[in-house]
Amino acid sequence: MKDYFQKISHKLFNSLEKNEILILNFDAEKTDFVRFNHAKIRQAGNVNQATLTLNLIFKRKTLTSVIRLSTDFGKDSLLLLRTLYYLRREIPELPADPYLMYERNINSFENDITSNKLDAYAMTGNIIDSCNMLDMVGILSSGTIIKGFTSSLGQFNWHESESFNFDWSMYTESGKAIKQNYSDQEWSQKRFTDLLSESKEKLKVIDNKEIILEPGKYRVYLSPSALNEIVDMLSWGGFSYKANKIGSSPLHLMEKGERSFSKIVSFSENLSNGISPKFHSDGFIKPEKTDLIVNGKYINSLVSPRSALEYSVNHNAAEYYESPVSIHLNKGLINSNKILETLKDGIYISNLWYLNFSDRNNGRVTGLTRFGCFMVENGEYKGPINTMRFDETVYNVFGDKLVGLTDKSQLLMDSGTYDERSTYSSTIPGAIVEDFKMTL
């Protein structure tokens, strides 16, 4: 695929006219998707897709076309040359873009992680055999993801990886459920069997009479997955320079220095795990690490090149949407092997679901418990709880009411597949929080 991308880009670059600059982003994937219900196959198939984004720049004007490709050089050449002609014809109609910025320095690199060790049929067979007699439902996504960048100025970047993501839950007859995720670059039957055994143990605990909670304030343990849901809400504008400027950030009061988190809270955008590409869609190279919140204080935002020009600041190669793609929350001191003892009396929340803002200005978030949530008494599981709605501010969760963070983090790979497989991830510990408000 790399050869194809190079060949087709040369074809386009050779067709450019004087003073034209062309920026190309290539996205492709070959994925086998297997959807399960009741531990059997609900839908299974293969998706083979490739896309080229052409961004033509001429006299500080810019126009973009996103074209789905066949990867047949002859067929695509005609289509893309026609697209280039369209961009050239239309671009004079547009006003100059005052916030246009693209990388002029050349910084080429390639990152190929291909193993060809993934066999979707074998993995599916393994899953079905291992889950026999269980009510398992979920999705296996497996295959190659490719991101490429090149410009007529000479830069070339390539990111290719092969991975799988099996995201599933298991249900008891009474409707209680446990959720799990296994994602990696190579399938290990032993690792999967271990994860399945963990789930089965939890299912036994959860398959008891439901404890009906009353609305009120509870001491809670938020697992890394549950806490990640709240972090996702922070990421919805919270770290965006632009969102803070226009007031749509849930952390705008913190960015202004009027609010803070606990001193044990430090967030960074950290690309060192290599899951997301390190190049920006306009060619800038992203820093390995950007501190966002340090010891509870808001330090940096993610700044896109467009925001940098609009607000006259330096950018840090954030994409247009200025959200983290690989957020990292520092670990704490709570012994991860003694969570129940440390929680003592409260609710163990494995997953939260369907979060949204109930007051964005003040960082107030609502959502629901889902999958594997238990009442804990005297450091022991008492029983599963009913689905509860919470409504709480992030300044309580990460601030005054934060008891501590666990001493182990979990790498959470985004299983999202809207349009294409996600390359987002997060590294998050668990947390114990006091007075967590349940409302319904």
Add this chain to the structure above:
Amino acid sequence: MKDNFINLVKPLLPKTDYCSFRFVSKYTNIISATRGVVEPVITSEDDGLMVTIFHNGGFGYGATSNLTQQGILQAVESAKEWADFSKNKLTYRPNLSKLKNQTGSYYTEEEDNWSKVSMKDKADYLLSVNKALKSQPTISNWGASMRFNKIETLFMDTNDSHVRQKISYLLPQIIASAEHKKEIQTRTFGGHAHARQIGYDFIDQINMVQKAKILAEEAVELSKSPNCSDKITNAVIAPDQMILQIHESIGHPLELDRILGDERNYAGSSFVTPEMFGKYQYGSKLLNITFNPTLESELASYNYDDDGTNAEKKYLIKDGLLVRPIGGLFSSQRLDLDHVACSRASNWNRPPIDRMGNINLEPGEDSFEDIISSVEDGIYLQTNNSWSIDDKRNKFQFGCEKGTLIKNGKFAGVVKNPSYRGITESFWQNLSKVGNSESNNILGTSNCGKGEPNQTIFVGHSTPACLFENVDVFGGV
């Protein structure tokens, strides 16, 4: 898709128990102007094919953007391989004899075509909307955009079916935020509600410049308004919030694939169980909900779904009684229920699943004025800005941009951050007035997410304003 292409690919349909080819050609054009600057204009062209094969009790699909003969044959091969592998491993085995030959078409009626208006004219118009939005000094963020989508599909199968459809829709959007003492309040138009199958004349009809002025004034007013109080009260819910209420607490829980458990790992299941159809009183007798793909200009109007089933209007809830689910031909076979044509895919690279089409609340008899004047003490809620509901679609909490208090049948002041929470099973029982056809709005949202792999699809909702009693309303921090 040209006839010579169709003639070329038809012989590639393999000899299996059943096979369909679903070609999709999608064109998108997004133009926006934010804070007085035209943002990079984006067009996209997306052509691809999904091959679906049922054979010997197995099922598989192959999807590709490679529409050469070789690419299509590779997709057929992938579909065959998964069909072979999944033999005796499927959740259920469909009854293929129910699939019939379908031949027909559907085209969106566009009075004024999108492509007739130049990019420059569209950009200039959006800049004039921006100017109107920034008419107030405390406006801190403002912008306007237009999104145009054209989706052409060609469905053919081994039953000799041949269905061509072309749906185009337009989504105009406006946003105005105002700041007062570090309190930011936002008013929007379009975001979650105003997508329609309609031509560019819609832009003139809605007069975005005039609307922009009103939204900016409302944002400023809201930023200086008191917070909504916490109380149990009467709520008149405007169509641009009703759309969300119907979508989340009727549309989703009635999707049959949820009831059958397919979505339990992602979008969730439903409090509705199979035995409730024909017996369960979902709401008050004023509640009438239809699956209606026939309403002109509504977002999800079509003649066939993506499994090639022909579409017609059917009641889901009649006089408050739950009648049938939103289940496509294959899903309905799993419970031996009546189906609707709701098997839809977001694109060529995702398989069809049960989706809402147009899910409409049928108008009642009260005018909007009569509804407001009937309320002694209550609140009028407009424009959704937050949505959250549990995985069985029961405990919900929705936020709105604007609340207007009602006292003795008259509007009595604006409040900010109005939200309300409730439980689906009891909420619809408290429906006490339904607006008449004059107050009915045809609305639609373009971003309903669901499915594994994930899919975002457009759905329509037509609804008048409605009055609910005993609603738990509250405000911000």
